[in-house]
Amino acid sequence: MSADDPERDTDAEVERLFALVRERYGDRLTPAQLDEVKKGVEGVMKAARALRAVKLEPSDGPFPPFTPYRAGP
């Protein structure tokens, strides 16, 4: 993916991800519903873009942190 035009890359990503969703569920949806699902995918990508724009340090791990499980004492 080109780093030169993030907007175009995002549009392409929407198309690819929507194609995946359509492949999985398209047979149960009307064209109007598919249009709505595509709007949903655009919303997903909008959120993803916002998340990706924030720089974190590698040490910023997922929260809450993982803890090993042990039953009993």
Added chain:
Amino acid sequence: MSENPVFLPVRQLAELVRTRAISPVELAETFLDRLETLGPTYNAVVTVTRKRALAEARRAEREIAAGRYRGHLHGIPYGAKDLLATSGGIPTTWGAAPFREQRFDFDATVIRKLGKAGAVLCAKLAMVELAGGMGYRQPYASFTGPGINPWNPDAWSGGSSSGSGSAVAAGLVPFAIGSETWGSILSPAGYCGVAGLRPSHGRVSRHGAMVLCWTLDKLGPLCLTADDCGLVLESIAGPDAADPDTSHRRWRFDSAEITGRRFKFGVIKGVTSGCDEMVIANFTQSLETLRNIGSVEEVELPDLPWEAITRTILHVEAANAFEDFIAGGRTAELTAPEDHYSVYARDAILARDYVKALRLRGVMAREADRVLSRFDALVGPGRATIAPGLDQEFRSAIRGSAPDIMGAIGNGAGLPAVCVPNGFGDRGLPTSLQFMGRAYEENTILAAARAWQSLTDWHRRYRLSPISRR
């Protein structure tokens, strides 16, 4: 019964029950009658649990007569959002047509704890199907119909704890239990003009509650007053081996006198962005009132995608919790047309973005705690708007169509908040004020809300509601 118990706060009812001025059986019958006659007016009720209620009320009456008074909730009727498992053949529908006949052979921990406190379960209350987790956009999203607001029958009661809000506001029950993943307690409390408490994540066991999002779901009370919320929370809080997310911190309601106490309130810069004009006007007026009991300081938060963080986590968890239901095409059986297909778009959320949201949640939690450590509470409008019309598509931060920084941070970081009425907007509908605190600081925010209610009378205006007066 010498005194009309309808619209009396739990604390006052409890005193009448304790002193045997009111019989728990008569009390239960009063509210059961209201649930049966007025419940349908508001689409507030799924099941009236008359048989169980009368059995619990008779037991309470015997115990109190024998001098074995258990505490404030002993003999007090209540309703539970219909996502809490109940035994005895009572359906637990999750508000969704495909689960209309669902039954459990055990009581959710919250129901069990309320039973232990002597409270009387009178109804399973209506809710948005699957707690709104499939992406609904308008009020008609439950097989029981849209929740109707006691203040205006053309307006929604909020969601997803729709019946919990309207039943308390209409005097059908003295208190109710709701749940919140993002907004589902504060929304019906705010729209219906009652008090709603979203506890810290882990404060209340979710065992036996429908799972929508493991890291976001919370259970809490809706009541006539903030003080009542504290009384109810004390009975339902606490660790539970059946819910590994519960905190081991014990909690007791500190109902000490608050006269003279000074608070430090913070207001997030831009918190009224996207709010209705009347919501902003009432919030501005509320800040003036709050200055009588403390300081008010504007605070600025870093520019982070707060809503996108919580929304991404919510969408992924809800789609996973209902993975088989969705894959099997059963969303087509739901009531709201948009619930049939909206959830499919969540397959487009990539693992890298979900994990990034989890990493940013740590930043969110630390940043919120850093800011909140300087204050007793952050305050903001409880809801950005008054209740939408029944046929109106509403804006929602969960769908990305509205800002809700306090809801995003509060739910994403698992922080407690209490919502109380602070005036009225158009069409006679209530507006609200929320107090959000540091994790596990329910007593601090309840003290602030109690202080607010000691200065105002919005929480006593229910008697003027034209419908609920019937």
